[in-house]
Amino acid sequence: MTPRSRRIVLPAAALSAALALVPAPNATHAQGTPKILLIGIDGVRPDVLAEVPTPVMDSLAASGWYTAGTRTTTPSVSGPSWSSMLTGVWPAKHGVTDNGFEGRRYSEHPDFLTLVERERPELTTFAAVDWLPLASLEGGGPALSIAIDTLVAVDGYELGWAAADSVVAARAAQHLASASADAAFVYLGNPDETSHRHGSIGVEYRDAISLSDRHVGWLMEALRARPAWEEEDWLVLISTDHGRREDGGHGGDSPEEMTTFILASGGATGSWPVAGPTFIVDVAATALHHLGVPSEIAAELDGRSLAAPGEGRPIR
Numbered sequence: 001m002t003p004r005s006r007r008i009v010l011p012a013a014a015l016s017a018a019l020a021l022v023p024a025p026n027a028t029h030a031q032g033t034p035k036i037l038l039i040g041i042d043g044v045r046p047d048v049l050a051e052v053p054t055p056v057m058d059s060l061a062a063s064g065w066y067t068a069g070t071r072t073t074t075p076s077v078s079g080p081s082w083s084s085m086l087t088g089v090w091p092a093k094h095g096v097t098d099n100g101f102e103g104r105r106y107s108e109h110p111d112f113l114t115l116v117e118r119e120r121p122e123l124t125t126f127a128a129v130d131w132l133p134l135a136s137l138e139g140g141g142p143a144l145s146i147a148i149d150t151l152v153a154v155d156g157y158e159l160g161w162a163a164a165d166s167v168v169a170a171r172a173a174q175h176l177a178s179a180s181a182d183a184a185f186v187y188l189g190n191p192d193e194t195s196h197r198h199g200s201i202g203v204e205y206r207d208a209i210s211l212s213d214r215h216v217g218w219l220m221e222a223l224r225a226r227p228a229w230e231e232e233d234w235l236v237l238i239s240t241d242h243g244r245r246e247d248g249g250h251g252g253d254s255p256e257e258m259t260t261f262i263l264a265s266g267g268a269t270g271s272w273p274v275a276g277p278t279f280i281v282d283v284a285a286t287a288l289h290h291l292g293v294p295s296e297i298a299a300e301l302d303g304r305s306l307a308a309p310g311e312g313r314p315i316r
């Protein structure tokens with residue numbers, strides 16, 4: 001791990017972080033220093049995503065790789081699902097089976113950013129979230145450990161979720177545009193919370209997904225503004241933790257609740273193999289594979305890299 005860990009909790013007043021990000025020419029880089037940005041958007045049903053105007057994600061998918069046939073955890077609940085996306089292992093290993101996070105075993109099965117810090121401590125890690133349990137649980141640790149170099153955590157329940165997502169995206173964009181960064185995770189919670197609040201997958205939920213797409217745009221503009229963008233090989237992964245029912249609820253094992261998506265964008269993603277069955281645990285495995293984290297670490301994950309179909313997947 002790098003010498004100093006910083007945990008930053010932003011006050012609501014930081015909301016107005018003004019960004020002057022100028023998009024650089026769009027370019028792709030199959031070669032260069034490998035970097036990873038994972039954008040996690042909570043509770044986005046892929047069939048609804050397909051119906052909502054999301055020009056940024058559409059553009060990324062068109063030049064990259066996309067599957068709308070990924071399977072999440074049982075149960076299809078944020079705590080176990082995000083734990084599996086971030087650690088690359090199923091709940092049987094990480095121990096999280098609900099949003100109480102009882103029984104979590106993150107010390108044995110850490111998040112992928114912490115694995116990066118353990119294996120490649122010279123790399124710089126960053127995370128920004130507005131669902132606090134991911135970042136602030138005491139005793140047994142949060143999903144995102146203190147090994148991560150910079151962690152921005154805001155409270156979506158306090159700020160309101162649309163505003164909180166904007167703070168998270170703005171702060172992350174500010175960091176990604178200029179700071180040292182090798183591996184990053186940005187969490188947006190507004191679509192899930194909006195659907196719960198309205199008890200539907202209707203217009204409010206769809207507007208929230210469109211807002212998330214604009215936030216993804218901020219993050220992409222930030223990457224393209226990096227001084228070393230031309231020398232870097234950014235893999236951008238965008239995914240969600242679970243789907244939902246028509247009434248906005250989730251947690252069951254229906255296809256609408258269990259089916260998620262993975263979008264991959266970056267220099268080499270256009271040549272990735274066509275997706276077979278994919279699983280939420282593949283996200284962390286893909287991120288670590290791109291960064292070149294040793295294969296013995298990857299072998300302990302339940303997921304496998306989406307870029308390397310020849311590598312084995314443990315049977316779950």
Ligand SMILES: [Zn+2]
Pocket residue numbers: 042043077078079192241242
């Ligand atoms: Zn969720």
